[in-house]
Amino acid sequence: MYKNFEVIESSLEKIKEDIKNFYDPSKYHFITINAIDLGNGKVNIKWFFAKYEVMDKPIAFSVDATYEDTIPSIVDIIPSAWLSEAELADLFGLNIEGAKKGLFLEPDSPPAPLRRS
């Protein structure tokens, strides 16, 4: 299933702690957060990291959630994550703590365009 990256399964409650224990700014490069709509109101979210300067597989933390769940924000651990979180909040309509909406979409565009209904 996962062809060229490593996946660490986590859960909504634990994810923040996991990333906190894992992330070292001088060793890892935070890439982005991505969501995949799995259908039936379920969504899979992945946080991607890669090592600096070493040829190694990227690492992803994976969490399964639903659209109703509140997803914890990691901005206090990785300050640059706010943009990725804002994008997910806009394009998927996810409830991410403290994420600003309306950054990627205009007020008159359809809400959560990447959601599959």
Place this chain on the structure above:
Amino acid sequence: MENKMIVPFGSQHITLLEPVRFIFETENEKIVNVDVDVGYVHRGIEKACQTKLNYKQVAYIIPRICGLCAMSHALAYITAVEKILEFDPPKKAKYLRVLVHELDRIHSHLFAMAHVAEAAGYENLVMHLFRDRELAMECLEILTGNRVQYDYGCIGGVNRDLTPEVEKILRKKLKKLEDRIHWFKDLYMNDYTLSLRWKGIGVISKEMAEKYNAAGPVARASGVRTDARAEFDALPYRDLGFEMIVYKDGDIYSRNLVRLDEIFVSLRIIWNILDGLPEGNYKEEVKGLPKGESVCRWEAPRGELFMHVRGDGKQILTRVRVKTPTFSNIPVLRELFVGANYADVPAIITSFDPCMSCTAR
């Protein structure tokens, strides 16, 4: 509170190439707070790739995200799909991909340098840079058939072979280009105007670049050793004499020098390819439907491009996510503005070489 001023910058501004909006809160000349809006050009390309187009067609739509790094987008996507299909492209195709990708980097870097020079008011240099960029564009045109949208890679290899005639023209033009780049290097090192305008302005420290996860030339100018060409095993960069360019100062000047030196590295890689192109097929048939998930990290001219593709064994993919270089650089850009002089804003923005049509997609 009285001497605070709100100054909007963008979405249309004389120094901005693409629509992005900053709202600066300034105190005299100093910026104390910034707000940013990036989504003016959201076109829903990801949505189209997941609903309308089959996975082979996506390879021709994805490069339309951006004109300057079209090749990076296309090749990153193709690599990601090939990883899902567990297909290894022929060696010759890999070399030809590197060739086009590095030519693309050269013209993009010259373009970026020209715009920084323009923001500094150095019109003469702009004209020189743009003229010599034309050489790289012409090389790409005869090799791929178009100046901007190359459509050169395809799932399974590349679409065209490098014929001896084309190779001859490439060699001639690249020789000329190389001479010109040496001249530019000399100019950049010695010209008084450039150092006056750019040295010590918009400094990003190494800690800051790491904290905000800057990417590409911006990070490397600050001393962060990161380059997806050395961190992801998609193309044979190791055999081709790739070298990571890192500067320490982190100001506008070193960002320019990183770009300039990377052009030398690219040229060296291109010479190596032209001298030692392997024999064999340049394209192979790929069978099967993508089932699984893969990622691709790719060093686009502006920084790290990231693709995340998931297919569920259908013609149409479940998810195509493009994380573009400028997307990574917006957070550090915002942080950098706090405490900067308002007059330096245009120079700082252009030195990041932002690409908004990539960021918003």
Place this chain on the structure above:
Amino acid sequence: MLKMFIESLKNLFSEPATLPGIGTEAPKGYRGLIVFNKEKCIFCTKCELVCPVDAIKFIYPEDGSRNLEFNYNPFLCIYCGECVRACPKDGALIQTNIVPEPGTQEDNPNEKWFEIERRAQESKKKWQIALAKKRQEALKKAKKQPPSDKKGSKK
């Protein structure tokens, strides 16, 4: 700075880098307009299928035959060349190095193309029905004949 000054002075007396503007020709191998050759085409509609932007549309004939009408929209085409590569018949589709002209109001490219898209869709449906009918008739004929054969064989 002196260097730049000298270079600029040199440029004053050298050939201009820009082209004269008229008569510029696209190089050999430029990906330009797609040209269709009806004589060679076998109407497999592969080109229509692979085109990422639907710039090729076939209008189907009413009678269910395979005599389709090729329509191509140069203003929609992105010149990727995918149709040419997909075409099984050499020479039916060729990518020339003719640089496409921009569309103007007189060409009325949008309305014309929308009309073609609509007709293509409708004609395909009709054609499928006609084809199904044709097949049924052929099947009936085929069914009618075998019994007579059988009778013959019984005798």
